Amino acid sequence: MNNNDYNDRFILLAVFSYPHEYFVLKSLLEAEEIKVILKDDLTVYVNPLLSQAIGGIKMYVPIEKYERAKEIYDNYYNENQD
Numbered sequence: 001m002n003n004n005d006y007n008d009r010f011i012l013l014a015v016f017s018y019p020h021e022y023f024v025l026k027s028l029l030e031a032e033e034i035k036v037i038l039k040d041d042l043t044v045y046v047n048p049l050l051s052q053a054i055g056g057i058k059m060y061v062p063i064e065k066y067e068r069a070k071e072i073y074d075n076y077y078n079e080n081q082d
Contacts (some may be wrong), residue, residue: 010037010060013069017051019044022059028072034065 013035016022019041026036039058051057060077 009062011062011063011066012058012065013066014073015056015058016059017044017056018048019057022057025073026059028076029061032068034061034069034072036061058080068073 014022022038022041024039029036035069037060039060041055041057043054044057
């Protein structure tokens, strides 16, 4: 899959500074059969100090499932805000 295919089929859902921030959300999305693609997660695993320099870990979901993914994201963060 080249970059254009990726950009045409997936949309940015969220950005995280550290890997532990996305683990539960990724599991919730995958439980709903929503494919998740993470960008720059391995870079941050290797050197967490680079997270801010590269703009964090980006979570992408398929465009056609974005609305459901956003709903799951909002519910998860509203429940875990404190």
